[in-house]
Amino acid sequence: MASTTYRALITRPVLSWAAVAVAARMPVAMAPLALVFLVRERPGGYVLGAELAAVYVVGEVIGAALLGARLRPDRARRHLAGGLGAGAVAFAGLGILPGAPDLVLGAFALLAGAAPAASPGGLRALLTEHVDTGLVPKALSAEATLTYAVWAAAPAAAGGLAFGVASYAPLLLAAALMALSVAGLWALPGSWEADESDRAGVSVIRTLATAWPVYVSGAAAMSLLALAELVLPALLEQRGLAVSWSGPLLAGYSLAAAAGALLYGLRSWPGRLSTQSLVLLLGVSACVAAAAVIPSLAAVAVALVVAGLLQAGLQVTRALGLRAVLPQSALAAGYSMMYSAVGVGYAASASLSGAVLSIALPSTAILSGVVLTLLLTVASAVGEVRLVRAKAYAPAEQ
Template structure:
């Protein structure tokens, strides 16, 4: 499999729509900091507003994502995006409003369109052949990294050269443009695909054999409610939160850290652009080959390496050293998020994937909000570098909890998989040996091993 399997007109339309919906997400936290930084205690207030925005995402993503209809998601997505536009317009039109009013606008801008991230990801996997899902998710990660690369520079330039409100008004215009893109995409992702697993014409004999070998997961989850399935995948959400927590540290505290170091605050934009460029490069490289180790171990190692990079950001005094640490951290972060999304696709049945992606989005936002709020509170009493180190400690705690949960989950799954029962067989009879692994089977193993296609 190569990235050529992803190239199509529909994926291009999806990409344009995704840019309009997601670039405001990348712009808003830093834009809120610039919006109020001239006020007394402006940096702390900006961090609080960014936390309100992310809390809206945390609440909106799972709440609205669970209510999306896979076959007719467009009207729900359009309503959420329209409400998000209203929130951004409120922030841009009334920058001098009371902090409570600004927090309410930020909450609306974050919460109303929050389900679109998971829905667009589920739609992308519907637009490509099943064999190219891994490359599609890598492409999505590259696109998101590109958005995060452009956004800091755009926010910094507009806020300093035009007006502090300009980035938020641009975010409103971009989100409005994504509404038009929705009508060029399918109304939803077919429920039949979700239940059937692989679309017609995409299944080879080897893949069918692989589905028979791995069919026990779908059979075991068929009678469970979506909420119970999502609760069972909690370790993935915890490590997803840890993965984005460090981005919250880098973005929200970096301007104050640069001032502490005597570096011009305008460098925050180019540095965060470097972080995102590193993320795009990391996503591309990750999708080219297989990687050793269990997914849970791989994620833990990658997150620990990320924390080392962010620790260096807090300790290095020079501009070049901070920039290099951010770029390497971005490469590692994209690999973490890809590992989490692919593991989630393996852990959940297709009918609940859109909700799972939304919960993962909310969990990542929770990690962002937790470290951002912690850093914002600490900025009142300590230096920015110390606030970053405190956030690094919180991230390590989340990583340890998630890794422990995945170890327990893998143990339970191994016990459940000891006996494989074929359809129509007598469950009281002797156990039926599992079918042999077939090289053509799709999917990333969550209990160990690498992708059979050797592309992840």
Template sequence: MSVAALTFISMTYRDVASKQVLIWACTAVASRMPVAMTPLALVFLVRERPGGYTLGATLAAAYVLGEIIAAPVLGMRLDPARGRRRLVAGLAGGTVGFAGLGVLAGAHPVVLAAFAFLAGGAPAATAGGQRALLTALVPERAVAQALSAESMLMSGVWAVSPVAVAGLALEVAPRVPLLLAGALMASSIVGQLLLPAGWSNGEQEGEAGRARTRVLIRAWPVYVTGAASITLMGLSELTLPALLEQRGIGVGWSGPMLAGMALGAGLGAFLYGLRSWPGRLRARSVVLMCGMSVFVSLAALIPGAAGIAIALVLAGMLQSGALITRNLSLREALPPSALAAGYSVLYAAAGAGYAATGSLAGGLLQVVTPSTAILAGVQLTLVLTALGWWGEARRDASSADASSAAVGPDVVTAPGAEGAPIAGGCDTERRL
């Protein structure tokens, strides 16, 4: 790599490199690794029981249900000025849930389901709160790079977690991955205590709190598009083994292919943060979602293993960019005091989309081939993407009309403006 390229990369991500961000990164990995490990770990935990795979799926459903229900509820209760207290309490509850699953691995299924629900629900607002805190730790001009760095970090977590779970469960003991998850979440409490108490000075919090629900509802197009990307990739992941079997390819290749997709997502996030990109966020999101749909469709249609793997890697690269644009769009749509709640709702929407994907995949594979099931998911994704784009365009038009009415008929606004600067700083569009 040339000196000029290295210098450019250094300048692009330089504002993200700080001691506080390093502490945040270690805390985020420790708190989110358990989330990535749990669904597979629950299957391994009970698979040797009678009806073990069905029980494992039920426990995983209880875990995801806890996330979906608790994320928006707890996210709404996060205080931007003192959010650390609730984040630490949530991490402590998650630690109890994971430890209970590991220690009481032979307990009654109802007891395990209760611990799984607690493990999923208690820390459900952590991701949203930590993301809001991350964007407060960096200058406004570096928010896009911070979100790209977070996406790279999480891609690594999701690439490593399945391998770690399978290795520990098969080579050591089925309960070990969940005990490790509890230990990691407990360690994240220490990191959280070393970070700032909140991500806002609390100004105008009363007004924002009273109107928070209405403000969050107005951002529904962002949740729809974010859930659409997760739904498509989730359908690809869940149907990949069946697709490989349909193509006469060894099912064992599904693991390396999914790891490659996760690594592709990390590379895509890195590239997204390297430079500014043209177009409004909603248009950029549509382009990325359509490109991702094309590559997922190619993965469903290509007969060879190498072609499928390459298509999945490219789809993963575009998905990370799409998710970053969704987080940036949420910053445009919400005031700073509601960002953590908005990220939590987006997290819940993604969880609901993934849960729905499991049911959709199971139903479709009963009546159609795996490749057809993936193509059906692509069509659904494009419909949801169009709905999200329409909602954002309609919301922006309403905001523009309201702004024009407020400033009066004699004030001329620039054509194509995205809206007011975010959080009193520079518009993130200038950095993308």
């Protein structure tokens, strides 16, 4: 029987995939902060930077939904190379023309977000469809760990280059890395197998729509992350604690999430995927709520570490959940749709917390965001019950 330990993933194809994934995702992780640093010295630069970052995220959401639905197993490399290549050009434009008019920078930011937005789903499909079935949960856990590591390193890389070299340096690095990821695609399989009979006569959109409860729970999970990231500095100030603690606290969250992803893949867990997801989502909600109401810095730190551990497992269950409800031919598009959904969840939570912060305390803003998450959780749970009745929703394969 094939080995089902993490060691079995240490192969040349998987390591090549990891190198391409890092090169493709580091620019994405650096982009919002790099855009703020790019224009911060202009009059009103921080406002413009926030607007460019928002345009970038909108581009990601739109690109993931529209381009992800067009991914085809037999033309995967061509689609991914085109999107990543266009993204590299857009990042290069931002870095080479930092003094361009606002509208030009906005157009580049939109393209940089939208063009490569299908690549996370396509790369995940290339990973999971070319490892043994028994290794898929561990492959997804390892992917989540890699993602959290990239997101933990990206702010330091963007800040170090912007302040140590030049304001446009992070964007030039992003362009170079994304161009390298295009070249690296030729070290990976060019496609994956798909049984088109799984969805014969059914449109891609209708096929993807059947998994809506999974997307909703993904959006709920990301809304919690938005609360932790965006409201934490204000919460610390409300408690009379040093705002400078927000960086170490969020770093602890990211490190805990990386560890949690590996932990989830180490063993089999009881219950159906939908049940696991519900329990983890409620656990993360409880941790974020505890951080809002307990004034101790140590308690906030513990709550965020536990939230990170649970959040990572939640991310893996959602990816496995898509595999359980979508045909193989639609998986890459489904992963991209999930990427779009979590972007919407982040934006919705950010908007709600920002609105509440203008009239109430930061702790109240966090609790209002938790309420939004719980509403999304209820909707997702009801939808997944219907999915279970319509189709056997298998427990996580370990």
